[in-house]
Amino acid sequence: MAFPKSIGLSVIVIIVVLMGYGASAGDFYNDFDITWGDHRARIFKGGQFLSLSLDKTSGSGFQSKKEYLFGRIDMQLKLVAGNSAGTVTAYYLSSQGPTHDEIDFEFLGNLSGDPYVLHTNVFTQGKGNREQQFYLWFDPTRNFHTYSIIWNPQQIIFLVDNTPIRVFKNAEPIGVPFPKNQPMRIYSSLWNADDWATRGGLVKTDWSKAPFTAYYRNFNAVTSSSKADSDAAWQVHELDAYSRRRLRWVQKNYMIYNYCTDLKRFPQGLPPECKRSRF
Numbered sequence: 001m002a003f004p005k006s007i008g009l010s011v012i013v014i015i016v017v018l019m020g021y022g023a024s025a026g027d028f029y030n031d032f033d034i035t036w037g038d039h040r041a042r043i044f045k046g047g048q049f050l051s052l053s054l055d056k057t058s059g060s061g062f063q064s065k066k067e068y069l070f071g072r073i074d075m076q077l078k079l080v081a082g083n084s085a086g087t088v089t090a091y092y093l094s095s096q097g098p099t100h101d102e103i104d105f106e107f108l109g110n111l112s113g114d115p116y117v118l119h120t121n122v123f124t125q126g127k128g129n130r131e132q133q134f135y136l137w138f139d140p141t142r143n144f145h146t147y148s149i150i151w152n153p154q155q156i157i158f159l160v161d162n163t164p165i166r167v168f169k170n171a172e173p174i175g176v177p178f179p180k181n182q183p184m185r186i187y188s189s190l191w192n193a194d195d196w197a198t199r200g201g202l203v204k205t206d207w208s209k210a211p212f213t214a215y216y217r218n219f220n221a222v223t224s225s226s227k228a229d230s231d232a233a234w235q236v237h238e239l240d241a242y243s244r245r246r247l248r249w250v251q252k253n254y255m256i257y258n259y260c261t262d263l264k265r266f267p268q269g270l271p272p273e274c275k276r277s278r279f
């Protein structure tokens, strides 16, 4: 040994600690189960990547082994390239049962060169109807991009490449249930939804382009039970000024649907959580 034992030991301790912190990063074998689609879902490169595909017979999907109650969850996705019209890649957190909670990202495919739609929703106690939809400011099929959920007792923040696109605040004081008791699993699937996904169902899936494939990597979860909790970046109570500016930028330039402004849909009055000034 070129250095004293004590240094050797602390090097080992540091390595072990680093591995402990990073344990949730990057091994799909450890963190996920493939739940349907047989060979259409595949983990490869020693657990670093996962892919889902869809053909005329079936789509495919996976779910996390663990359940999460609050935390920050990041995943990088590279969506179906080329003509992805009619396909939907769903990536979401959900608990079980009729009064389940759910936090959704859904990527609605499109013809080559036409924009994907990122559809988001929040279910609390089994009730959803809180859709917001966005175009993205990049082509999500060319490279991996990071899609994150920060979920704490105060709010749920949806982020794309670290830019917040949507915030769902805890509005329990005015009677809106908030997800805070039911642990959720992470789910993802790729399936055919050409009855509604692309231009409301006008554009159908072109099966001559099958199989359609989406890729996943760099999963990371920081939760209240993990060691990295002390830095607890996910426990944000308020977005900082920069993040609020980014959020406004996305909502102004890329939001294409917001249930909170859909007066036609809610003639009796918008849902209570839409009255933002209260928070």
Ligand SMILES: *[C@@H]1O[C@H](CO)[C@@H](O)[C@H](O)[C@H]1NC(C)=O
Pocket (backbone or CB within 6 Å): 108, 109, 110, 111, 114, 115, 116, 117, 197, 198, 199, 200
């Ligand atoms: C697909 O492209 C059309 C035309 O640009 C656009 O109107 C639509 O919002 C896009 N996305 C989906 C999922 O339909």
